[in-house]
Amino acid sequence: MPVEVTGVIELRKALKKYAPDLAKESQKELTNLLKPIVRNARGFLPTNADVPSGWLKENQKGKWANRGYDQAIASKGITYSTAAGKANRQGFRSIASIYNKSAAGAIYETAGRKSGNVGKFTPRLGGQLQGDGQKMTGRAMFRAWAQDQGKTTAAVVKAIQTVNDKVAKLVRTGVIR
Amino acid sequence: MAQDVRLAVQIATVLDAAGLNKADKQVKSFEKSLKGLGRTLGLSLSAAAVIAFSKKSVMALVEAEKANTRLANSVKNLGLSFSTAAIQKNLDDISRSAGIAGEILVDAYQPLLTATGSVIKSQEMLNLALDVSAGSGVALTTVTQDLANAYVGNTRGLRKYNLGLSQAQLKAATFLEVQTKLNKQFSGAQAAYLDTYAGKLQILGEAAGNAQERIGASLIDLSMAFSGSNDIEDFVTKIERLTDKVVNMFDKFTEGVAILKAISAGGLSGMLNRIQDAQVAEFNRRMKRDYMKAWEGTNVPMSPQALAQQRAAEAAAKKRAEQLRKEQEKQTKELKKQNSLKKAGTIFDLNQVQIIAALKGKTSADDRKRLELQLALATENVSEVERLTKQLAISQGLGTELAKFLADLPSAKNPFEAWKGFLDGLEAQALRLANMQFNLNAGMAGNFQYTLPTGNFTYGQGNPLNTGVFVDPRGGGGTGAPSTVVVNVAGSVTTSQSLIDEIRGGLNVAALSGSSANVERRIGGW
Numbered sequence: 001m002p003v004e005v006t007g008v009i010e011l012r013k014a015l016k017k018y019a020p021d022l023a024k025e026s027q028k029e030l031t032n033l034l035k036p037i038v039r040n041a042r043g044f045l046p047t048n049a050d051v052p053s054g055w056l057k058e059n060q061k062g063k064w065a066n067r068g069y070d071q072a073i074a075s076k077g078i079t080y081s082t083a084a085g086k087a088n089r090q091g092f093r094s095i096a097s098i099y100n101k102s103a104a105g106a107i108y109e110t111a112g113r114k115s116g117n118v119g120k121f122t123p124r125l126g127g128q129l130q131g132d133g134q135k136m137t138g139r140a141m142f143r144a145w146a147q148d149q150g151k152t153t154a155a156v157v158k159a160i161q162t163v164n165d166k167v168a169k170l171v172r173t174g175v176i177r
Numbered sequence: 178m179a180q181d182v183r184l185a186v187q188i189a190t191v192l193d194a195a196g197l198n199k200a201d202k203q204v205k206s207f208e209k210s211l212k213g214l215g216r217t218l219g220l221s222l223s224a225a226a227v228i229a230f231s232k233k234s235v236m237a238l239v240e241a242e243k244a245n246t247r248l249a250n251s252v253k254n255l256g257l258s259f260s261t262a263a264i265q266k267n268l269d270d271i272s273r274s275a276g277i278a279g280e281i282l283v284d285a286y287q288p289l290l291t292a293t294g295s296v297i298k299s300q301e302m303l304n305l306a307l308d309v310s311a312g313s314g315v316a317l318t319t320v321t322q323d324l325a326n327a328y329v330g331n332t333r334g335l336r337k338y339n340l341g342l343s344q345a346q347l348k349a350a351t352f353l354e355v356q357t358k359l360n361k362q363f364s365g366a367q368a369a370y371l372d373t374y375a376g377k378l379q380i381l382g383e384a385a386g387n388a389q390e391r392i393g394a395s396l397i398d399l400s401m402a403f404s405g406s407n408d409i410e411d412f413v414t415k416i417e418r419l420t421d422k423v424v425n426m427f428d429k430f431t432e433g434v435a436i437l438k439a440i441s442a443g444g445l446s447g448m449l450n451r452i453q454d455a456q457v458a459e460f461n462r463r464m465k466r467d468y469m470k471a472w473e474g475t476n477v478p479m480s481p482q483a484l485a486q487q488r489a490a491e492a493a494a495k496k497r498a499e500q501l502r503k504e505q506e507k508q509t510k511e512l513k514k515q516n517s518l519k520k521a522g523t524i525f526d527l528n529q530v531q532i533i534a535a536l537k538g539k540t541s542a543d544d545r546k547r548l549e550l551q552l553a554l555a556t557e558n559v560s561e562v563e564r565l566t567k568q569l570a571i572s573q574g575l576g577t578e579l580a581k582f583l584a585d586l587p588s589a590k591n592p593f594e595a596w597k598g599f600l601d602g603l604e605a606q607a608l609r610l611a612n613m614q615f616n617l618n619a620g621m622a623g624n625f626q627y628t629l630p631t632g633n634f635t636y637g638q639g640n641p642l643n644t645g646v647f648v649d650p651r652g653g654g655g656t657g658a659p660s661t662v663v664v665n666v667a668g669s670v671t672t673s674q675s676l677i678d679e680i681r682g683g684l685n686v687a688a689l690s691g692s693s694a695n696v697e698r699r700i701g702g703w
Contacts, residue, residue: 008191034188084191089457089460091192092191093192094187094189095189095191096188096189098185098186099184099186100184142186153189160189
């Protein structure tokens with residue numbers, strides 16, 4: 001479950017307006033916190049030689065042309081964002097997220113997490129499904145997230161808190177009016 | 178950039194507070210709404226209807242008042258404030274009888290009043306406009322505007338009424354003529370229209386509208402007293418707030434029904450999920466309906482995509498404008514080029530060369546104008562052609578008249594012009610005289626008496642011949658025998674030429690003295 005932080009969007013707006021340098025710094029700090037997980041997740045992706053040859057992108061055509069596996073594409077697909085996303089149905093907006101965007105990456109990530117390691121395709125993918133609950137289980141991104149054990153979450157919250165404290169201090173000292 | 182990927186790890190999130198309620202809040206309000214369900218059902222329907230009618234009435238009144246204020250202000254500015262009541266009454270009467278909304282009449286009346294500055298004339302023109310509008314189907318405000326324009330001499334707008342006048346006739350027509358023509362064509366149209374069912378319905382509609390305005394006025398007074406509002410705008414805001422509350426009550430009721438359905442749809446297991454789904458669906462429905470409400474009073478922020486689209490559209494528009502400008506420039510350049518080519522081509526036009534050469538020489542003013550006109554015609558310079566033609570026409574006209582005038586004048590030629598002929602004649606006569614020989618024959622009879630001059634004659638004082646002897650030319654005393662006249666010339670006259678010169682000089686002197694020569698100056702003769 002993501003942590004809910006209040007007032008971050010307002011804080012960011014205020015930072016952009018009154019302390020742009022601090023805004024950049026805080027974004028950079030968040031980025032630095034997310035990068036290791038992304039790097040880790042990318043490391044879990046198999047090479048092209050390790051996936052079933054029939055799934056390789058070079059052997060695909062038609063509507064499967066974009067679903068075929070290519071390590072480079074799948075690797076680029078695992079990324080992060082520190083921008084505020086769209087609100088979901090419950091009104092929550094993400095402010096720090098990791099994504100697995102490519103189709104092949106998503107297949108590798110999620111294959112077998114519902115039905116288990118069965119059939120002719122899933123067992124040949126290799127890797128290890130890790131995570132909490134079905135929706136947060138996967139072979140690359142979710143595995144990296146699971147291995148992180150909430151350290152990044154805490155760091156993110158702490159970073160936001162630090163920035164907040166800095167802003168409060170700037171206001172107290174009259175730098176920001 | 179916003180990400181829309183389902184496969185994601187949300188590390189930190191924030192609740193977007195804009196218009197969102199958490200599920201527990203919704204449940205609580207649902208409980209409240211269930212409690213007040215009966216009251217809601219009983220009251221909201223009738224209340225909503227009354228409120229809607231009240232709001233409409235109030236707004237109708239507000240519009241009517243605005244129009245009246247506008248008119249009153251115009252009347253005041255024209256210095257006719259004493260007529261405000263009369264104008265208002267007249268417009269009310271027309272509104273009642275013709276079924277035209279007061280605001281429209283005010284808008285139609287205003288230009289007439291501004292153009293004429295006369296209440297009576299404006300009312301007369303308004304009546305005419307009513308007929309014209311009914312007869313032609315053109316909106317009343319348009320007709321009055323056209324009439325107001327025509328009143329100040331701009332009759333262009335009257336073409337659409339097909340008065341059977343040409344454009345030139347319309348331009349030349351006075352307002353009185355236009356009015357007469359319009360009267361002739363459209364008189365009685367309004368009365369005829371009001372006699373139809375449509376006309377009667379219009380009157381009924383306006384009566385209902387007036388009633389609504391009056392009810393609105395009384396409602397305002399009553400409601401303002403109840404609500405404690407200071408003015409109409411404040412009251413309208415309160416009405417809107419009340420409407421919002423009613424709508425909210427309905428929403429809660431709808432949500433309650435959805436939740437009840439969700440509860441009864443299955444067993445206990447999954448009930449909470451079903452309730453939550455129903456709540457989310459309801460929430461989404463409301464959000465979809467009222468999505469603009471959150472932005473009331475604020476500028477709607479644009480997404481990066483929308484901003485990009487806007488920028489792209491602006492850039493495209495700019496590009497189009499630039500392209501158009503370039504095309505226009507190109508066209509202008511091309512035209513200039515063609516003109517200059519044409520101009521250059523004229524250098525080799527022989528006609529023009531001749532004209533230009535002639536212009537370079539010395540010519541009279543008239544001829545110069547003619548040449549310039551020819552050149553202008555050759556170069557197709559229309560404005561110059563017109564100017565020179567006019568000048569030349571004037572010039573020619575004046576020349577003709579002058580020539581005619583001169584022809585009518587009495588001759589005033591050189592008075593000495595005929596002198597030469599005269600003197601030549603005189604010379605011939607003198608020669609003839611000098612060589613004259615008189616032969617008197619027997620056939621000649623009668624008495625001839627000559628008195629011979631005697632003594633010395635000085636020049637100009639007597640005998641110019643200065644002769645001492647003058648012989649009777651008859652000789653012989655009438656015997657018929659031929660005789661010879663001998664003139665003995667003495668003094669300065671020694672030859673016949675001398676004699677001639679002397680005679681001529683003497684005659685000249687006499688002529689110039691005006692005594693014996695009898696010079697006829699008018700005809701140039703003697």
